Amino acid sequence: MxxxxxxxxxxxxxxxxxxxxxxxxQKYTMLTGDRPTGRLHLGHYFGxxxxxxxxxxxxxxxxxxxxxxxxxxxxxxxxxxxxxxxxMLADYLACGLDPERTxxxxxxxxxxxxxxxxPFLSLVSEAELQRNPTVKAEMEASGHALSGLLxxxxxxxxxxxxxxxxxxxxxxxxxxxxxxxxxxxxxxxNDRYAEVFPEVAGLLTSTPLLPGLDGRKMSKxxxxxxxxxxxADETAKLIKKSKSDSERMITYDPENRPEIYGLLSTAxxxxxxxxxxxxxxxxDAGAGAxxxxxxxxxxxxxxEIRARREELxxxxxxxxxxxxxxxxxxxxxxxxxxxxxxxxxxxxx
Numbered sequence: 130m131x132x133x134x135x136x137x138x139x140x141x142x143x144x145x146x147x148x149x150x151x152x153x154x155q156k157y158t159m160l161t162g163d164r165p166t167g168r169l170h171l172g173h174y175f176g177x178x179x180x181x182x183x184x185x186x187x188x189x190x191x192x193x194x195x196x197x198x199x200x201x202x203x204x205x206x207x208x209x210x211x212x213x214x215x216x217m218l219a220d221y222l223a224c225g226l227d228p229e230r231t232x233x234x235x236x237x238x239x240x241x242x243x244x245x246x247x248p249f250l251s252l253v254s255e256a257e258l259q260r261n262p263t264v265k266a267e268m269e270a271s272g273h274a275l276s277g278l279l280x281x282x283x284x285x286x287x288x289x290x291x292x293x294x295x296x297x298x299x300x301x302x303x304x305x306x307x308x309x310x311x312x313x314x315x316x317x318x319n320d321r322y323a324e325v326f327p328e329v330a331g332l333l334t335s336t337p338l339l340p341g342l343d344g345r346k347m348s349k350x351x352x353x354x355x356x357x358x359x360x361a362d363e364t365a366k367l368i369k370k371s372k373s374d375s376e377r378m379i380t381y382d383p384e385n386r387p388e389i390y391g392l393l394s395t396a397x398x399x400x401x402x403x404x405x406x407x408x409x410x411x412x413d414a415g416a417g418a419x420x421x422x423x424x425x426x427x428x429x430x431x432x433e434i435r436a437r438r439e440e441l442x443x444x445x446x447x448x449x450x451x452x453x454x455x456x457x458x459x460x461x462x463x464x465x466x467x468x469x470x471x472x473x474x475x476x477x478x
Contacts, residue, residue: 139305143333146297154188159332160295162194165213166204169220170354171427172339172347175398180299180334182225191231192293192459193221198236198243202279203267215448220357223438228451234459235452236289241463245288246281248470252317253284253310261306287311292463296327301338305331323473325466340394342371344387353391358438361428368392368424373416381408389416392423399426 308331315326341353383390397404
């Protein structure tokens with residue numbers, strides 16, 4: 130019988146919530162977010178942004194954190210962070226997040242949220258933190274020594290989720306250990322002190338991970354990511370110079386032809402078609418024809434979003450007002466939760 134922390138149990142729970150969301154969206158509070166380390170790209174859009182807008186439009190309480198404090202978990206500098214924050218906000222709004230229905234806020238502006246770290250850290254052991262697979266992966270990817278902030282990254286995420294009483298978090302399979310850690314912290318607090326926090330579940334995304342143009346993980350550092358902020362011409366240039374192999378016949382073969390696979394996957398997700406059908410259609414017309422199709426597919430799919438984004442990025446005062454409003458809302462919610470925590474712990478003197 131699978132244990133509670135297994136993928137099988139998480140998948141079953143996620144499927145049940147997906148079904149219930151269509152009937153009882155008001156039962157759910159969602160929290161998710163991004164680190165402002167650069168521009169959002171197509172992987173972010175299809176992997177998370179589409180789902181966030183869908184949940185918002187269903188009537189779920191949606192909350193999105195721009196996790197600026199988490200930038201320094203594995204980086205030595207915050208250079209350019211303000212620019213990244215405002216560009217990220219413009220992306221959110223252009224893609225359909227509505228600040229009238231979704232609370233968008235920044236980590237560093239909510240001290241009450243971050244104060245939850247103190248009691249939460251007392252509820253986890255060093256061994257539990259050390260064996261979190263995401264912490265291990267982030268440490269290896271960064272090449273840095275394990276900092277205290279990176280070690281406690283899952284606890285930070287628990288604070289983000291629980292301060293607003295979040296009970297669903299859209300995640301990929303690789304992020305389920307964070308949700309398990311959050312659920313453990315909530316249960317231990319409730320058992321030790323009083324019932325304050327809800328049960329949290331991972332809402333598994335239905336979209337498979339979109340590879341970059343070269344078939345590897347989509348990443349700005351690899352130069353294989355199409356950013357939402359790119360112009361049509363910039364997109365065309367990036368796709369044109371992307372690698373392909375020497376075979377003229379286009380086939381769908383993720384393992385042996387990663388570059389062709391990356392191009393086909395991008396076209397398929399933008400056109401909402403099967404990549405195998407696209408490969409058969411291109412056939413022996415070669416990589417040039419495939420790249421032309423990918424360029425048209427991306428630019429057509431994102432034309433309206435990019436037009437909205439261009440308008441938004443020029444409206445600095447409006448973007449600032451969205452951040453200010455979201456931060457004010459988040460502080461009010463966090464203050465109430467922190468007061469509940471202090472009351473539960475008998476710290477109301």
